[in-house]
Amino acid sequence: MRRILNRGVGVSLLMLALGACGRSAPTASLAAAGGDHPGGDTAGIDLRCDDAAYPSAQWTSCEAQNYAKILEAPVEEAANPAFVTRWIEQSAANQFDYTARDLDDPSWLLASSPLLTALLNTPPSELAQTLQDRIAAIQADPTAAISLPLNAPLVPLCSTWSLQCTGDPYRYPQVAGADGRFYTEEAEVVPIVFYDDGCARLSGHVWLPKNAPADARLPTIVIDNGSIQAPETLYWWAAQLLVRNGYMVMTYDPRGQGRSDWQTPSGGQGGNIDTSVFVTGLVNAIDFLHSTPSQPYPENQTCAGRYPTAVTGYNPYFDRIDRDRLGVAGHSAGAFGASIVQGLGADGAAPWFGKLDAHNPVKVIVAWDALAVGDPGAPLSEGYAAVPRVPALSLMSEYVSPAGSSATSIATTAAPYLTPPDPDDHLLAYQAFADAGVPVFAITIAGATHFDFSLLPTFPASSWCPQLVNGACSGGWGLPLIEHYTLAWFDRWLKKPGEAGYADADARLLDDDGPQGRLKMSWHFHSARDYPARGGREERCNNLRRGCTAS
Template identity: 35%
Template sequence: MKAARRLAAAIAALSAVAAPVAFADFTSDEPATYNKTNERFALQTGTPEFQTLLRSKEPQSDQEALGILTGDPERRPQGNLCFNHRDGCAGDVRFYDWPTQAGNLRKPVLWTARSGATISGHVWVTEGGPARKPGVVITNGSVQAPEQLYWAQAAVLAQAGYVVLTWDPQTQGRSDGPGAAPTENENSQAQTVEAFTEGTVDALDFFFSNPGSVFRPRNSRTMPGVNHSAKQDRRVAAGKNAAFNPLHTRLDTNRIGIAGHSLGAFAVSQVSTQDERVDAVVAWDQLAVNARTGSGAALKPRVPALGMSGDYGIGSPNGAAGVNPKPRQSAPDPQGANGPSRTYSKAGLPTMQVNTRAGTHFEPALIPNAGFPATLRGIDQTAWYTLAWFDRYLRGEESADRRLLTDRWQKDAEDAKADPAGNGNLFSASLRSRVDIVRADGAKAVCEDLRTGCGLLGDDRSGPFSALDFGFGRQTLTAVRPARCATRIREPKRLDLSRSKRRVTVRLRLAQNSRVGVYAKRARRGVRGVRRRKALPAGSRRVVVRLRRRARPGRYRVRVGVRCTGGTQRKVMRVRVVR
């Protein structure tokens, strides 16, 4: 998972800092902060219970690997570091059996990359909920980062009502290392940036595919005249590759987010600025704005962006040292991790940067090995903010504002139990965390130090949260999906034709992005009504219907229909019209 040199250089330039700022308590706090990086292994993945489960899954992983080599000899993933899912390559083994729970679906898929490599992935969804669900594609970090490291994040999103695609970039996990002739060397070296940037675009292509528009690999980058569609078609005919997304009937392609870690974070940052299919982005260590197109033109932020890093992450002033954290010798620049988020603010886009106290490069990914330090609650905090961000900017849920602006991570009970000093504040004390968004009610929410909260944070009205329990449906967030599309629908009880200019105004308080239809008709047979339909974002809204020129006084019936992720809500009202 070590960052590529050019990525490290880019992030270092992006996060260039001024001279170190001295904090009076930095020297005394640093030993305790650094010691927190051992929490995950000491209290979770290194426990006898976890290690026993880890070893019990190794025969299953070995059998899967053997099945690939014997049953599909054309595939060539065996040179990848994490082809065998053992020890530090196993990922979160607690989620291996996720599909065995009723209502959980995780379908394995294969497709052909533009280099000709066979790409391995899984599509996730849970039964129930709306017919069409928003989607998220997750892009791994590099080298020791198979998709299984991110299965907790995928399970949380699937449980919350998303269709999710996890996949291994070329040279990762169980995707091929080399491509196919004549482009076998394209993206065949570990940490090739294009395997992640172009790979994310290809993954989106597969995610969007359906029987009417089957997946086709794009032309090779290194040999533009070469296309590997013939290989894809041949493998589909042989029952090896998927012709299209097997869960395409559940996916709402108008609401798509992408998330990525490490080199994957760099990739999704870049793709989100170029690919108009993407509506929101989450970058786990670290959000980047310095990527450039082949022409050399700087990329411009385009969609709402959440960045996450930590005291020892590569997004911190430590830079690439985040993959091997060591105690810091001097206080960092408090704004050292916030450069990309500030660029989004300048572009007028919603943005947030969460910097975790003692957070390392491995917070969002579970690697069950002592050589990959992380805090106890890093995965949970990552899952919380990732879900809230996508709920806000893909679903338009008003309730997501409360979860983004929660005070729970200032006083986390589980972290306080693990911390020798009982300190439950997960926001870094030396790196500022920030938020710059507009809430659904239209009010600005801006804070440059979430550790103190700026008087902005409050109760999110939800109970305890862990990615494990939520991902298996053992916890629910009362704020995840509102029971109704609209919490208030009001109409005028009396309408004066001369004063109102025949306009009937319906006022609504929308809990989610919704499609609203209003139909007004005089309560008399043979009289035609008037109709108005609008797609509206969450918040306080109004829809105006103008009656016909020859409208007469009398009783009118006004029907309102509101359609959102949670279903359809209807209300019939009566209005007395006078002249």
């Protein structure tokens, strides 16, 4: 798994370079299945690509059409002046908001270092003595030498939430469209700042459905970002989706990401330098979510006084949570974090180390590219092993994906397949969960990339904003499938009778012939499920695209 995670990191770096190069190509006109399939009844999907012999002209043609989907998003964005204008406007607004924050609280910036400030304000005649005093202080406490935030407009990458880091530019309060009105009509969204266990400041939001009954205790979801170029803004599509369907949501930037601190006061790193923060930070986030006035978030107390920044003492909506109904969604390195955290406390895994729950409270996870497992005898990052414990959905892409185990190079995974890959290569984690008797569902999306889950304008991905409806992006290829199964999986394991989404969760998960079903599933890699429906029937299928009937 360490190799898979590192491969994902390299893929992200590679695609940053590709995005900067501005590659473009015509949009594919045919579906990845090998033909044009409009919505509606898709029971008779075209399996010619699945059955195409290799090598053959047909197999090569199918792969060319499939691969062309990765440029649908950048092409449609560039061709839509309204999208480009809205993106530029929001990028500038985000840059302004970032600057205003740092002017209001300069401790977020490197230039605010107490050491630097003291030296600049010291008269020349006293400078030698001041330096001696500082050296003595550093000798007494070595961490004083590096007690700097090291934050700057480009560090962490995406700290401004501008340019590509804006994400979907229509999902902001400034927009008159449906996803902009969301903030006044459908949700209460509160910004938060809290310390992680290394005293780095983490920036985030808590999202509450506005129209939920005042006495309702809601299921909750924490979203764990991907790495490098993935601030929380890229996952606001998921926050809006879940809030609209009755969930409280917490989004945040892990250490080294977005608007959170690049490092701890003692020099502890984040992001891809120390990938364990996608595990430890997620546990910290769960602690914050479960904090109350009588049980304040503990790391804020431990780290009090590190910075003048005002932190949020506890979850502002603490009284609206059902603590027995917690789910986690994570992308890329965040999917790795979710995979590890769900298993904490299980046999062969590290113990649960949250401070406000005696036992692991996570009940279900969704891993966006991709679910991870690990042999307890071969521990993963910082001694953590991903041990199957709770129901898991793995949604995966075909291109630029850290899923699977093959030794295919990064360059090849960013390019068309030249030979057929192992069709079961994306089912390794799935099989480990199934063998452990833990409910699991795994889907690889045809023609999708790693960035179908994080909506970065200009980055290679299948269509996600082909048209604007009521001032919001609508339609697309990979994203509607991701939304469909993410919501249905959480509804299956977290909703109660009488709540929206409870009654038809299984029907949505089993809608193989619907518009988000097997039509959009990869013909390179098998998609599969092994979980019990609420009626008690075991739903098992090792190749969903071929079609599955009763178990």
